[in-house]
Structure formats: structure tokens, C-alpha cells
Amino acid sequence: xxxxxxxxxxxxxxxxxxxxxxxxxxxxxxxxxxxxxxxxxxxxxxxxxxxxxxxxxxxxxxxxxxxxxxxxxxxxxxxxxxxxxxxxxxxxxxxxxxxxxxxxxxxxxxxxxxxxxxxxxxxxxxxxxxxxxxxxxxxxxxxxxxxxxxxxxxxxxxxxxxxxxxxxxxxxxxxxxxxxxxxxxxxxxxxxxxxxxxxxxxxxxxxxxxxxxxxxxxxxxxxxxxxxxxxxxxxxxxxxxxxxxxxxxxxxxxxxxxxxxxxxxxxxxxxxxxxxxxxxxxxxxxxxxxxxxxxxxxxxxxxxxxxxxxxxxxxxxxxx
Numbered sequence: 001x002x003x004x005x006x007x008x009x010x011x012x013x014x015x016x017x018x019x020x021x022x023x024x025x026x027x028x029x030x031x032x033x034x035x036x037x038x039x040x041x042x043x044x045x046x047x048x049x050x051x052x053x054x055x056x057x058x059x060x061x062x063x064x065x066x067x068x069x070x071x072x073x074x075x076x077x078x079x080x081x082x083x084x085x086x087x088x089x090x091x092x093x094x095x096x097x098x099x100x101x102x103x104x105x106x107x108x109x110x111x112x113x114x115x116x117x118x119x120x121x122x123x124x125x126x127x128x129x130x131x132x133x134x135x136x137x138x139x140x141x142x143x144x145x146x147x148x149x150x151x152x153x154x155x156x157x158x159x160x161x162x163x164x165x166x167x168x169x170x171x172x173x174x175x176x177x178x179x180x181x182x183x184x185x186x187x188x189x190x191x192x193x194x195x196x197x198x199x200x201x202x203x204x205x206x207x208x209x210x211x212x213x214x215x216x217x218x219x220x221x222x223x224x225x226x227x228x229x230x231x232x233x234x235x236x237x238x239x240x241x242x243x244x245x246x247x248x249x250x251x252x253x254x255x256x257x258x259x260x261x262x263x264x265x266x267x268x269x270x271x272x273x274x275x276x277x278x279x280x281x282x283x284x285x286x287x288x289x290x291x292x293x294x295x296x297x298x299x300x301x302x303x304x305x306x307x308x309x310x311x312x313x314x315x316x317x318x319x320x
Contacts, residue, residue, distance in 0.1 A: 031120055033127040034257045035268075038208055039275035042306065047147060048138075049278045049304040050083035050173070055203070055311075081173050084304045085136045086280040087149040089125055091118035097293045111295055115285060118299050122283065124261060130277070130305040131210075131262040135169070135178045150175035152268055152315070155307040159198035159269075159314030161191040166318050179317065184265060187215045187319040189222040193249065195269050195314035200251045204271045204312025209247065209256040212264030215319050219256055224248050267316040274312040278304040 004010070057077075093114045100110050107113040133153025139145050154175035157168035166182025169175055192209070199206050211219055219225065226248045247254040254269065262268065281302040288296040307313070 031124065032259075033123050033261070034208070034210055034259045035130055035261075035270070035275075036123070036127050036277055038272045039270070039277060040272070042276045042278045044086055044278040044280040044302075044304050044306075047086045047280065047302075048083050048174075049086060049280070049306060050081050051306060051308050053080040053082055053309050082171075082307075083174050084150050084278075084306055085138055085147045085174075086278075086302045086304045087129060087147055088281075088300065088302045089122055089129070090298050090300045091122050092296075092298045093118055094294050094296045097295070100295060111297075115297075115299065119283065122299060122301060126277070126301070126303065127259075128261040131259065131266070131268070133178045133181070133263065133266070136171075136175050149303065149305045151178070151305060152307075153266065153317075154178040155305075155310045156268070156313055156315045158202060158311040159195050159204070161194050161316040163318030181265070182318045184318045184320045187218045187267065187316065189224060191267070191316040192222070192224070192247065192254070192269070195316055196249050196251055196254075199269065199271070199312060199314045202311040204274070204309075204314075205252065206269035206271050206313055207252065207255060208268075208270040208272055209254040210259040210262060210268045210270065211256060212262060212266070212319075213258050213260065214264045215267060216256065216258045219247075220245065222247065225256075226253075265317065265319045267319060269314045269316075271312040274308045274310075276306040276308065278306045280304065 054077075093111065095111045095114060102110075104110065129149065130151055131153075132151035134148060134151045135154045136150035137145065137148040139147035154169045154171070154177070157179070160168055162168075162179075163182030163185050165180070167180035169179045170177035196206060209219075224247045226246050245256045247256055259268075279302070281300065283299060283301040285297055285299050288298060290296070
């Protein structure tokens with residue numbers, strides 16, 4: 001390759017060239033929220049949100065009465081009241097007046113961009129909070145201990161597969177003690193079958209399987225995985241958001257998806273009809289008073305992670 005002719009004026013010597021900056025801002029952080037996107041959304045009317053649970057008596061094959069029998073009344077079983085506390089979440093924004101009017105790459109308004117970014121961060125927070133192994137905390141009213149809503153690890157106890165030493169959560173009308181982790185073991189197809197069987201026997205219909213990325217790869221080796229894609233008819237409403245594989249069980253299909261906001265040691269089998277994000281205060285932006293040459297505000301939300309009846313879902317815990 002020939003050298004440039006002597007005194008060729010090049011970009012190396014020139015001054016005043018315009019910057020070349022893309023006018024698109026790329027975000028790489030994961031934003032998919034399979035749990036909160038698939039379960040219902042409801043209304044909480046107090047900071048302690050309760051639901052009523054009930055079940056039918058076992059089928060009685062000895063239910064045969066003589067002709068002209070006299071009724072012997074049985075005691076009614078009251079419904080069970082179960083609840084969870086609401087949790088307040090927030091993200092703050094402050095943008096100087098100079099930055100707001102500056103001609104910027106990738107966005108016209110810095111305040112609008114920051115509000116959208118913080119809103120996406122809040123969605124991630126809520127997803128992770130709902131999937132944590134954490135009990136409900138009522139707060140102390142002193143301004144030092146905040147209310148916390150219980151995660152799935154403190155809700156799901158009836159249909160579980162867990163390692164040695166693991167213990168299911170404890171609650172009466174509120175999840176007050178999260179589960180105790182046990183000895184970790186490899187994720188197996190037998191665990192899915194056992195949890196599905198138990199949930200179905202209770203009357204549940206799990207349809208969503210959420211896994212950490214490591215165990216999603218393990219799941220793909222199971223014999224019950226039917227296909228890597230799932231056809232959704234254009235005339236039907238989509239039921240599951242973010243599904244990657246379909247597992248065909250004896251009791252229906254499970255749409256499996258990676259959830260990056262749960263522990264890899266947990267696998268959740270969810271009946272979406274029995275779960276809800278109960279909003280006491282849906283997300284809103286509250287401008288804050290000016291203290292100088294800057295626009296200030298905060299995005300606030302308050303919600304409870306509500307499981308209407310935990311016996312319809314299940315989990316495999318303590319996975320490697």
C-alpha cells in the first residue's frame with residue numbers, strides 16, 4: 001500500500017470535525033418480567049390486603065342414607081382469611097435546568113428519558129420482590145422499618161420438592177416466616193412431575209414454569225419438552241408472555257421461561273389465575289418542590305404480592 005502524497009491534509013491534523021455519536025441509546029439490562037406480566041392485576045384497599053380461601057370436603061364414597069333418614073348436621077368450616085402487606089417502592093429523578101434545555105443525543109428531554117428509565121427499573125424491582133424468599137413485614141410505624149410484602153418463597157408450601165433440611169414457610173393468615181433453604185441437588189424432571197401431581201390433586205392448574213438461566217438449560221434436556229416454539233393462533237388471546245418452551249405433562253402443558261429476577265435455586269410452577277399484583281397505589285410521578293435550578297420528582301408505587309390460594313401452585317427448591 002502506497003504512502004500518502006507529501007503534505008496530504010488528513011483527519012489527524014484537521015480541527016473542528018463534528019462528533020459522530022449515535023442518536024439511539026442502547027440499554028442492555030434485562031427488562032422482561034414474566035411473573036408480573038402473566039399474573040393478574042387487582043386493587044388493594046388497605047395496607048394489609050386479604051383474600052378468602054376455601055376448599056371442598058373430600059369425596060365420600062360411604063355417603064349412603066337409609067330411607068326416611070334424619071339429618072345429623074355437621075359443623076360448617078369457616079373460610080380462611082390470608083393476607084399480605086403492601087410495600088412502597090420509589091425511584092427519584094433530579095435534572096438540572098441547563099441539562100434539560102441542552103441539545104442532546106438520543107433524547108430531547110432528559111427528564112422524560114430519566115422517568116422512563118426509572119420506571120423500567122421499578123418494574124424490575126417489583127418482579128424481584130415478588131419472587132424473593134422473604135416474609136411479610138408489617139413495619140414498625142417509627143420510620144425505621146418499612147412494610148415489606150412477602151415473596152413466593154414465603155407463600156408456596158403445599159406442593160413442594162426440596163433438599164434435605166429444607167423447611168416450608170410458616171403462616172396462619174400472613175406469611176410471617178420464609179422457607180428455610182436445604183441442601184442443594186440437581187434439578188430433575190421427576191421434581192416437576194411430583195409438584196404438578198400434588199398441585200393437580202389440590203385442584204390447581206399450573207401453567208407457567210419460571211426458572212433461573214442455569215436450570216432453564218437443564219430443563220431443555222427433559223423428555224417432556226415438546227418443542228422449542230409454541231404456535232399462538234391469531235384469533236386467540238395470548239395467555240403466557242415470554243414462554244420459550246412447552247413441557248407436556250400428564251395434566252396439561254407448562255410454558256417455561258427464564259426469569260432473571262429469581263434465585264437460580266428456585267423453580268416456580270404457577271397457576272396465573274391464583275396470583276395477583278394488588279395495587280394500593282399504582283405507579284405515579286410526584287413532582288417535588290424546587291430547591292434550586294433543577295427539576296425534581298419521584299416515581300412511587302405501592303403493592304401487595306397476593307397469592308389467592310397457594311395450594312394451586314408449587315415450587316421445586318434447593319436446585320444447584
